[in-house]
Amino acid sequence: MKNFSVKNGSTLLLTLLIISAIFATAIAFASFIISGAQRTKLIENSYNAYYLAESRMEKALYQVRKLKVKGSLLAIEGVSVDFNDDPKTSVLSQDRDMQFDINSADNVESLRLNCLGDANAWIEVTITPYNETGVYLDTSIAAKELKPCGTTASQYDIALPSLAYNANFSVRIKAFNGSVSHLDVNALNQSGGTTKLGSELVITSSGSAGMTSQKILVRMPQRTPVADFFDYIVYSEKTINKEALGPVNGNGNGNGNVNGGGGLDQTFVFQDGVSGYSGTTDARISECNQDTNFEGITSLESDESDGGCAGNLNADESSLMRWELSSIPTTCVVASAFITVYVTNGAPAPAHDLYYIRKNWVENQTTWRSYSGTGGGNNNAGGNLWTTAGAQGADDRGSKIGSFPIDGLINQFKDISLDIEVVQSWITGSVVNYGFIITPGDNNETDGVAWNSENSVNNKPKITIVCGSGG
Secondary structure (H helix, E strand, O other): OOOOHHHHHHHHHHHHHHHHHHHHHHHHHHHHHHHHHHHHHHHHHHHHHHHHHHHHHHHHHHHHHHOOOOHHHOOOOOEEEEEEOOOEEEEEOOOOEEEEEEOHHHOOOEEEEEEEEOOOOEEEEEEEEEOOOOOEOOHHHOEEEEEEOOOOOEEEEEEOOOOOOOOEEEEEEEEEOOOEEEEEEEEEOOOOOEEOOOOEEEEEEEEEEOOEEEEEEEEEEOOOOOOOOOOOOOOOOOOOEEEEEEEOOOOOOOOOEEEEOOOOOEEEEEEOOOOOOOOEEEEEEEOOOOOOOOOOOOEEEEEOOOOOOOOOOOOOEEEEEEEOOOOOOOOOOEEEEEEEEEEEEOOOEEEEEEEEEOOOOOOOOOOOOEEEOOOOOOOOOOOEEOOOOOOOOOOOEEEEEEEEEEOOOOOEEEEEEOOHHHHHHHHHOOOOOOOEEEEOOOOOOOOOEEEEOOOOOOOOOEEEEEEOOOO
């Protein structure tokens, strides 16, 4: 007698398997379609949020520049106003300018300018007095000086016009015959010490659509300059430093100083003290002082032979640096990345090396022997040890991500390119961002290099990351 139950059972099982496969394929296809629709909606919302923020900013600019509304009196939904009196730092392309105000109550006697630019670049500095209502008093007594600003770092002290009455001053600095790659302006008081500069108007507008938000930031002088004298048309954006702060998180707070538009192609610049950013950490470690944490120092170093180390003239010094980058969208496709440091010491020598770090080092606990858990200060042995002292082990650091050229030029800025694949992995989260170490390696040179740390008053280090198309 034939048994048909086994065959029927096999057919049923095969049918169930086929149906399951079709069902799984349908679910995967539906998920793909839904995910694509969500991405499309997110991009659409991102654009809508950006243009909402843009329209609010345009309304604010119209009121400030056309209707002469004081910045402190702006009352527009999604718009906030702040005032910045920090030292001014700028990059000026040829024929572009920066402008700011000096208030009579600031007791500023002169301006100190540090600049670096193209070989034939010059800067023109114009300082003009005006009264409390914004009316220029007498353009004939304006101070105007023309100074070279070439490839060698230059410093100039420029006195404000001496008047028999109290006045505010508008300052314009314009680049001629080339671009100015770095320009720092500090205010000096009667005794020659640094003091605050006049406030700059900082306007931030925000827009939201769905689950996305965008912010735009504008920096401009508090006073609307008189047309003709300042060689541009009122209500023109030519001299406005306008920055898109890009996508922000759900509570509407952005991090960092981000330039770009619409949340797509963007340049992210992170520097402590700029736009409220405070995510820089750095540490110096010394083979000569192996259990010392140098918290609070204003200078970082990389040196093959520390001549001041008794008993070990070949003792190394290295420095670790890290920037918080979590505000960059994970969809960013890194096109370029570099850091900018202000070099203060160093004779010509072979380039030093940058390696990305694999250990979660703590700024106020890191020493030559340990990366955390020491308690900080001097003579703090123990803690969580580097695999090899000086963060030289394979478990301490990864591949080389850049070179620090040492050309002997000091008191000027230096850009150092970073490996974009490593930076990309930090942003996507495939590699944890523990920053990098700058080390002399084995170049056997007695001359090292020093640069400003995040604790320095001016010229703090910064990182720039450019997201290309698709970011």
